[in-house]
Amino acid sequence: MKDPYEVLGVPHGASEEEIKKAYRELARKYHPDNYANNPLADLAQEKMKEINEAYDLLTKGGTTDSGSSYGNSSGYTGALGEVRRLIQLGNLDGAEAKLNAIANHNAEWYYLRGVIAQRRGWMDEAAQNFRIAANMEPTNFEYTRAANTAGSGGYTYRQTQYNDGGTDDLCNLCSTLMCLNCLCNGCR
Amino acid sequence: MFGYVLPRKDKLSEAENARYRAAYCGLCRCLKERYGFRARFLVNYDMTFLYFLLQEGEAKQPERCYCPARPFCKKDCMPPDGAMNYAADLSVLLSCWKLRDAKRDGGFFRRTAAGFLLWLYQPPFRKAAAARTEENRVFAEQLTRLAALEDRRCESLDRAADAFASLLRACAGYHKDAALRRTKEMLLYHVGRFLYLTDALEDLPKDNKSGAYNPLRYRYALQNGELTETDKKQLLETVDASISMAASALELLPETANRAILNNIIYYGLPAVLHSVADGSFRKKGNGR
Numbered sequence: 001m002k003d004p005y006e007v008l009g010v011p012h013g014a015s016e017e018e019i020k021k022a023y024r025e026l027a028r029k030y031h032p033d034n035y036a037n038n039p040l041a042d043l044a045q046e047k048m049k050e051i052n053e054a055y056d057l058l059t060k061g062g063t064t065d066s067g068s069s070y071g072n073s074s075g076y077t078g079a080l081g082e083v084r085r086l087i088q089l090g091n092l093d094g095a096e097a098k099l100n101a102i103a104n105h106n107a108e109w110y111y112l113r114g115v116i117a118q119r120r121g122w123m124d125e126a127a128q129n130f131r132i133a134a135n136m137e138p139t140n141f142e143y144t145r146a147a148n149t150a151g152s153g154g155y156t157y158r159q160t161q162y163n164d165g166g167t168d169d170l171c172n173l174c175s176t177l178m179c180l181n182c183l184c185n186g187c188r
Numbered sequence: 189m190f191g192y193v194l195p196r197k198d199k200l201s202e203a204e205n206a207r208y209r210a211a212y213c214g215l216c217r218c219l220k221e222r223y224g225f226r227a228r229f230l231v232n233y234d235m236t237f238l239y240f241l242l243q244e245g246e247a248k249q250p251e252r253c254y255c256p257a258r259p260f261c262k263k264d265c266m267p268p269d270g271a272m273n274y275a276a277d278l279s280v281l282l283s284c285w286k287l288r289d290a291k292r293d294g295g296f297f298r299r300t301a302a303g304f305l306l307w308l309y310q311p312p313f314r315k316a317a318a319a320r321t322e323e324n325r326v327f328a329e330q331l332t333r334l335a336a337l338e339d340r341r342c343e344s345l346d347r348a349a350d351a352f353a354s355l356l357r358a359c360a361g362y363h364k365d366a367a368l369r370r371t372k373e374m375l376l377y378h379v380g381r382f383l384y385l386t387d388a389l390e391d392l393p394k395d396n397k398s399g400a401y402n403p404l405r406y407r408y409a410l411q412n413g414e415l416t417e418t419d420k421k422q423l424l425e426t427v428d429a430s431i432s433m434a435a436s437a438l439e440l441l442p443e444t445a446n447r448a449i450l451n452n453i454i455y456y457g458l459p460a461v462l463h464s465v466a467d468g469s470f471r472k473k474g475n476g477r
Contacts, residue, residue, distance in 0.1 A: 029439060038433070040374055043367060043440045121353070121377055122346035123429035124407070127422070150429065 004054035016059065023055045037118045037146075039090070083112050092116050107136035111143050114150070126150055190383050192465075193237040195449060196456040204448055206264065210250040212236045214266030217253050218276045221268065223312035227280060228256065230309075234383070235279045237453055240446040241372065242362045243271035247445030274362050278323060280316040284309055285327050292335065293400065326358035338401040345426070348403040349384040356380030368441070375437035378430040382458055385427050390465045424466060431458050 005012050008022045028034075030051065035044040076084050079102055086095035096116055102109060114129030127150035134140070134147035197205055215236055219227040250264035266272065284306065291302035306313075317324040334351035342348045356379060360372035388404050395402035396413040404410075408419040415423065435454050464470040 035436060038436055040371060040437055040440055043371060044436075047440060117346065120346075120350075121374070121381065121430070121433060122350065123381075123433075124345045124426045127426065127429070150425070 002050065002054070004057045007050055007054035008058070019055070019058050023051065026051045037115050039119055039121075080108050080112060087112070087115055087119065090119075092119055107133045107140065107143060110136065111146065114146060118150075123150065190387055191233050192383055192386050192458075192461050193234045193379060193453060194457045194461055195452045196460050199456050200449065200452055204452070207247075207250075207266075208236070208449055210264040211239055211266045213253065213255060213263045214250070214268065214272060215239060215275055215279070216255075217265050218268045218272045219279060222273065222276050223280060223315065225256075226308060227276075227312050230279045230283045232279060235275045235282075237379075237450075238278065238359055239266075239271050239275040240449050240453075241375070242274060242359075243269065243446055244444060271362065274320075277316045277320050278359055280309070280312050281320060281324055281327060284313040284316075285331055289331065289335075293338075295398075323358050323361055326361075327355055330355040330358075341401060341406055342403065343406040345385065345403050345407045345423075349381045352384040353377045353380030356383070371437050371440050375434050375441075378434040378437070379458075381430040382427055382434070382462070385423070385430075386462055386465050389423065390470065420466065424462065427462055428459070431462070434458070 005014065008019060008026065010018050010022045014022075027048070030044045030048045032041070032045065032048070035041040038044070079098065083095050083098050083102075086092075086098060095112070099109065099112060099116070110129045111133035114126045114133065117123075117129060118126035127147075130143065130147040130150045133143040137143055195208060197208075200208065212231065212233070216228050216231040219231055248266055248269065250266050252262040253265040255261070255263045268276075287302045287306045287309070291299050291306060294302060330351045334348070334355075337348050337351060354377065357373045357377040360369050360376050363369040363372060385403075388402050391400075392402055392404050392415070393413065394400075396405065396410070404415065404423070408415055408423075410416075431454065438450060438454050461470065
């Protein structure tokens with residue numbers, strides 16, 4: 001078992017407030033929603049479990065069950081349900097073959113085609129298929145969400161860290177100084 | 189290589205900047221020690237990134253070493269280790285495959301120059317290929333696939349990018365641990381997509397003129413040889429999505445001494461390069477990199 005303080009990235013003897021803050025940040029970062037349709041979802045889930053356990057250990061003495069569970073698709077039936085099952089098993093070629101054999105191309109069909117592309121990392125085709133699905137059934141939350149987040153691959157890295165701060169003028173000033181630095185730094 | 193995988197130096201601390209430079213210089217020296225002086229010219233930023241990505245364990249201290257570009261002073265160089273040797277070997281392999289590609293479909297002068305360089309780099313290439321047989325096999329296989337896709341003017345961005353991305357993914361072969369390898373494979377796959385698509389975007393005007401294959405010419409309907417604003421936005425979203433996927437993989441990697449530099453490259457460097465390529469300011473000096 002890893003050191004729970006290390007898992008949460010806080011120093012030993014951190015206050016409850018600090019622990020809570022670190023936990024919230026990590027939990028947001030590794031939240032299952034961030035890794036929906038991501039081939040590394042299982043690793044994120046493991047990480048989440050580790051974080052939950054560390055947090056429980058530090059705040060409640062480790063008594064509670066840290067059961068963070070993903071929703072699974074066992075409720076789906078029919079041919080498309082089978083496609084979902086294959087995707088979940090990671091058998092993308094099998095899922096695609098099954099999907100191509102279905103003649104009725106409804107919104108869910110396009111959505112699943114998008115999921116397969118996204119799992120492969122084919123973001124252009126994923127976005128195209130999600131858009132078609134969302135257009136066919138604009139009231140379906142799953143499809144519209146996929147279409148809206150397709151541009152971020154489902155993982156919101158802008159929220160977590162990336163924001164392009166600083167005004168242009170200041171940046172230009174900095175970069176000019178840095179170029180000057182490059183020219184002058186000779187022996188560094 | 190492309191030289192697109194860069195940090196944003198204005199967002200690195202002084203110490204991190206020094207480490208980044210020392211790694212670049214270390215790679216250059218490592219190339220020379222393994223492959224002779226001529227291999228120094230193959231040093232590049234993309235493989236410096238690979239070195240940072242693959243390296244594990246404690247932070248290494250730089251050594252002082254001689255630099256032929258600045259003969260009268262010494263520079264800081266990271267000492268060679270497993271990751272550095274690996275990055276050096278792959279620099280040689282990738283450069284030679286790139287030359288073969290240039291020899292295959294360049295114009296007369298490009299073909300002649302590439303042929304000459306290939307002859308010049310034949311011994312290092314043979315040595316690197318013998319040292320990294322599996323990687324070399326994947327490179328050959330994926331580049332053959334890419335050439336076939338180019339010949340039949342593939343209309344799918346994803347398929348064309350897949351060949352190159354799969355090639356870069358093979359660079360995670362350095363690791364034996366399954367989870368670590370899988371995570372870095374996905375990270376490199378998406379960095380590969382980023383490289384391929386950014387390169388396609390930058391080369392679009394040139395390829396349009398020469399009639400060479402460029403996936404963007406077949407995927408989008410161009411107007412006056414350029415992408416429409418809507419299409420450009422869509423393309424940037426697609427590449428951004430790959431950067432996000434790379435970031436999602438990076439977050440699952442164990443902490444190392446190189447984390448701050450890797451974070452900088454993925455979160456700041458790649459988006460900055462992509463957007464400066466898109467607005468045409470990439471090759472201009474002083475754009476904050």
